[in-house]
Amino acid sequence: MENDTPLKNPAERTAFPAAYLPAAVEPAWCEKWEQEKLYYYDPARPRKETFVVDTPPPTVSGELHVGHVFSYVQTDIMVRFQRMLGKNVFYPMGWDDNGLPTERRVQNLFGVRCDPALPYTPDYKPTGPKKDLKDYEHISRRNFLELCELQTAVDEKKYEALWRRFGLSVDWRQTYSTVGELCRKTSQLSFLDLFSKGHVYSAETPTLWDTTFKTAVAQAECEDREVSGFFHDIKFAVEGGGEFTIATTRPELLAACIAVVAHPDDERYKPLFGKTALTPLFKVRVPIMPSYHADPEKGTGIMMICTFGDIADVEFWRKEKLPMRQIIGNDGRLHTVEHVSKFLDSADREAALNAYGAIAGLYAKQARTKTVEMLKAAGILVGDPRTTKQAVKYYEKGDQPLEFVPARQWYIRILNSKLQLLEQGRKVAWHPDYMFKRYEQWVEGLNQDWCISRQRYFGVPFPVWFPVDAAGKIDYSKPILAAPERLPLDPATDCPPGYTEDQRNKPNGFAGEPDVMDTWATSSLTPMISSRWADDKARHANLFPADMRPQAHEIIRTWAFYTITKAWMHENSVPWYNAAISGWVVSPDKGKMSKSKGKTITPDDLLKTYSADSLRYWAGKAKLGQDTMYDESVFKVGMRLATKLFNASKFTMMQLQSPAAAGTKLCAADITEPLDKAWVESIKGLAEASRVDFAAYEYAAMLLYTETAFWDFCDNYLELVKNRAYSGKPEAARSACAALEWTLSVFLRLFAPFLPFITEEVWGWSYAESLKLPSVHKAPWPTAAEMPSAAGAPLVLAVTRKVLEAVRTKKAAEKRSVKWPVSKLAVECGPKQAAALKLALDDLLLAGCVAPAGLIIAETGSDEKDPSVTVELAVV
């Protein structure tokens, strides 16, 4: 390795290094690309020449892991292809620094707590982490946000450095942060726009509620978990005589019972419809009604409706206009006796309040146990509880079941637009196409409007205030909206028009909306954030809709769906024309690789052991939508491919510096040898196929066959041709040089999206100068038309390769070196094959070390079959 110093500066390189050292080469190119502004978007070029990417903003509060590298590299591969098609690429990067993870990090790091009620403190300096919870400093929301921005900026620098190191061809001037001013402004403007268009409403209504985080959550953030529970059979009395037994898994909701229902056709219960039941323990009168929701096969066929056990209860309650008897509070505990006594309309009020007193204040689960005890004691429980598997809704990040709790929330109307949203989704080209099914299923299964308000501190505030009446009561029915030009603002510290700050929370004054928006309300706007919909209409027109949205499949229901929704509501458009859905990286035990999974191999570690190109190779081997095994042996294959490219290029460059290649520039007319023509013809086909497949998002298939062709190039064509190149016959050697020069330029370009470092490195040795194209990444994607007159019969190549293989097999069987001389080579083949073989005879004899005198070609065989070859090795 005597010659490794020139590696350090690609621009000043003169000799070909002995070996490829990616660790030295790759970082140098990262810097060079930035200096050259290679990936900058040019706003002056028209939309139709532009390729716009709606990059997923990674969450900034952790470490990047191999899963990130995998999917972001896949995106970069597709982007690089588009750039080589001549597109003006708009490839931004966003940082998702909004939400709970950042909130927690900043609290701990700076020892602060957010209190939205506090006023803003200019020039606030945090004092650092605190040991004790009580020492935490309480600061205003705006101060808190500033700290969040400060901290995330540090993390973002780290992320950016790593992304650059992996060769992402992002225009780093085009970044945004979801907590930043632009995003808050866009998000708030979106709210105002949707409000004015009637897509937004606020309502006090039962909402999916997480009792741990004490916030509303949207349907999209729920997941079903199978848990084992118990069916309890409970006797209800019928007013005027009789009884029946219902089955329930949530006996603690008895006090919240508002009706009893059975299937309309259920003969067992038909006579009861219209009558009134008395709930056990509480003796509350509830109607017995027919409902298609009741399944005669399930439980006892008759069931209680409560406020609220599930979404069906909510719907029934709404439809039948039944009373509200909410007993579960925001914190998951049962309300006080005082609260419940307001609606506990009992036939035996004292007994009822007594019974409720036993469970008031308990968590739902504790109340369940207690209720069962009471039912048992009262002899109302029929038999023993039976175990059952039930699916229960959880917040995806929570560990307590969700409840339906009535609360005032902001919603975006989506239920009445399912058909339109389905239609919008259909207009997007999904890659792979079956991923559309997920979108379709999700939209069809929607049963709630999109709840966008969260009872958290950290997030984009609603640009809304409410008037406070003379009695000090907030009038939620008359929201005061901010003027668009004042955005972004915070109603907790900013004042509504026509009011002064001293009227805040005072009678005849105003109150700010305390809730913040769901993070998806912001991230659903990413294509409109990077296009600057909020403040630059001309730019927006040029960048929206985007061409490609890369993302993972598990967030089709959230990110993809919400983005499609908002693009339709705001712009009556799809947000992007293509959705490229990447798979997951799975660990060898088939689980999803994630940071929580332990076994933390960081991308930094991998860069030390392998190279950016080799990891990119691994990502490029996986097609879209497909989960991929984490497999370091594939990194090694990528390493080897890069090394091979290096060596084959070095050889080619040496030929190009030989006397045969000197003088006038090599061109198609120099390619005179039939073998070279045949080879060039095959490369033309490769170039054309690659374009078609890449354009169809089939980059993995394209990589596979390009790789195969490249190894064939090295093992067969190069081996056949190199002796001729050395031979000193000027014309024949020149033909080889011309074919090699073009072939290598094609391979470098085909591999460039996958292996941007090694290809750029090699490109710089000669093509940058000779083709006046400083970077392979801006070189045009290869076409057949580049090599106009070199058509040749492919048979030459095929037959020659076959015979050479036979020679090699013989040498391997005899345990002789590849260079061992062959004394006799007898080929029996068809006449066409024979003719083809004779066209490349010199190359064949030299590559196989065959004595010309020992060659016998018999045309007695068939052109339909492979030639039959007999080889005899020389005895030395």
Add this chain to the structure above:
RNA sequence: GCGCGGUUAGCUCAGCGGUAGAGCGCCUCUCUUACACAGAGGAUGCCACAGGUUCAAAUCCUGUACCGCGCACCA
């Protein structure tokens, strides 16, 4: 329950009507004026199962089983 993927060599996967493929791993061998960070050669398969369509099925159809995922069910 409904839907979507998948099941091919020891492993990871490609092929998706015309003689079963690649890489890794394994076994032989070879210093060869690009590359030993390499090269040459070899072994390895009832293409999950059962039916059907076809001259011909890993490939198309219909079922079944198993794996992964999505949606729904939540009394």
